[in-house]
Amino acid sequence: MIVSDEMIVQVKQMILSALRIEDMTPDEIDTDAPLFGEGLGLDSIDALQLVVAMEKEFGVVVPDAAIGTTVFASVRAMAAYITENRK
Amino acid sequence: MNLWLFPGQPLQFVQSVPVDREFEALAVLCRKHCGYDLVKQQPVSGACLSHHTCLQIYGVAMSLYCSRQLYNVGCNPGLIAEHSLGIYAALVAAKSISEQVALELVCRHGSCMFRMASQKEYALGCPIGLRVEAVEAAARNNGAFVANYNTSRHFLISGEKVAVEAALAECQSAGAFSVSSYPCEAPLHTPLMAEVEPELAAIVQEYRFTEPLVPLVESIHQTRLTASAMPAFLVQELLQPVYWERTWLKLRNSGFVRCTEVGSGKALSKFNRWIDAEHE
Numbered sequence: 508m509i510v511s512d513e514m515i516v517q518v519k520q521m522i523l524s525a526l527r528i529e530d531m532t533p534d535e536i537d538t539d540a541p542l543f544g545e546g547l548g549l550d551s552i553d554a555l556q557l558v559v560a561m562e563k564e565f566g567v568v569v570p571d572a573a574i575g576t577t578v579f580a581s582v583r584a585m586a587a588y589i590t591e592n593r594k
Numbered sequence: 595m596n597l598w599l600f601p602g603q604p605l606q607f608v609q610s611v612p613v614d615r616e617f618e619a620l621a622v623l624c625r626k627h628c629g630y631d632l633v634k635q636q637p638v639s640g641a642c643l644s645h646h647t648c649l650q651i652y653g654v655a656m657s658l659y660c661s662r663q664l665y666n667v668g669c670n671p672g673l674i675a676e677h678s679l680g681i682y683a684a685l686v687a688a689k690s691i692s693e694q695v696a697l698e699l700v701c702r703h704g705s706c707m708f709r710m711a712s713q714k715e716y717a718l719g720c721p722i723g724l725r726v727e728a729v730e731a732a733a734r735n736n737g738a739f740v741a742n743y744n745t746s747r748h749f750l751i752s753g754e755k756v757a758v759e760a761a762l763a764e765c766q767s768a769g770a771f772s773v774s775s776y777p778c779e780a781p782l783h784t785p786l787m788a789e790v791e792p793e794l795a796a797i798v799q800e801y802r803f804t805e806p807l808v809p810l811v812e813s814i815h816q817t818r819l820t821a822s823a824m825p826a827f828l829v830q831e832l833l834q835p836v837y838w839e840r841t842w843l844k845l846r847n848s849g850f851v852r853c854t855e856v857g858s859g860k861a862l863s864k865f866n867r868w869i870d871a872e873h874e
Contacts, residue, residue, distance in 0.1 A: 526867070527867050550864075551720070551722055551772050551774070552722070552748060552861070552864040552865070552868070553864065554722075554771070554772070555722050555723055555747060555748070555771055555772075555868075556864075556867070556868060556871070558723075558771060559871075569771075571769075571770075571771055571772070572722075572771055572772035575771070575772070
């Protein structure tokens, strides 16, 4: 799935906004780095916050953590999931 | 006004520890009063401490270390709140007990609770995403207890391992976003802790508590602890749930300018972020 640069930026902005990360800019987030564990070091609390944000901003549902593991693999994976499932 | 929040027990040790005078001073206290090596993150030779007791001592020590760092840059609390294990370091920040007493108390309480593990297997479960009614029903239906009400969608279930795992399975079936469980040496924040209540109370009675110089809001009823209430609270908080969402909602209106999580990790800050988002 090819995702637009615009969507990549939108996803990064959503992450920063939903998680209230104030000391980073979208450019500083690696598009292909893992979001959990290494990378941004997110956890399950962050995951649910991102699920809510994705639903609110894009109308896209992540039903459970198993799917979330794939969706939240990276910014690019999130953007691809949103592009594919956006209403 | 600075608000200091003291978090509960960390789930794990960090890989590297600070190397400075403050940490070394706390390491000396841990070795002397707990038989715990804070630097190597293990009991000193000859000391008998369980894994969870070590983790509890470590958690309190890290909060004490963070407090020292804040004092050193001129930051002093105007209001204090605690979550579960955070009470010990919170009492120190309130000037009601010393660092030494906090470390002794957590070590002795931890060792007392560990004795429960010799008879039964206990666990903590973390369902994320369900509303409170569904989590309470799952706990109740399976003989477990809701131990932490952290946010509207984040809870901890506590009790015997088999009950917790059954409750988590029910949460999963009910549509929880994620469930996870962790072994635990005691059924923290449940009535099952009554089994060791007399021992816990006897330990606390050996210590003296002074009136807090900084107000400390507790996480069961959201009241300000007084010196006379502290001994009973240190026992009761192990038998009752932590109501963090209620606590944070009360603290939000306290007029603080800066809020700092004083300890290992960022769990409370993340809970608060969630609660804030729901109440804006």
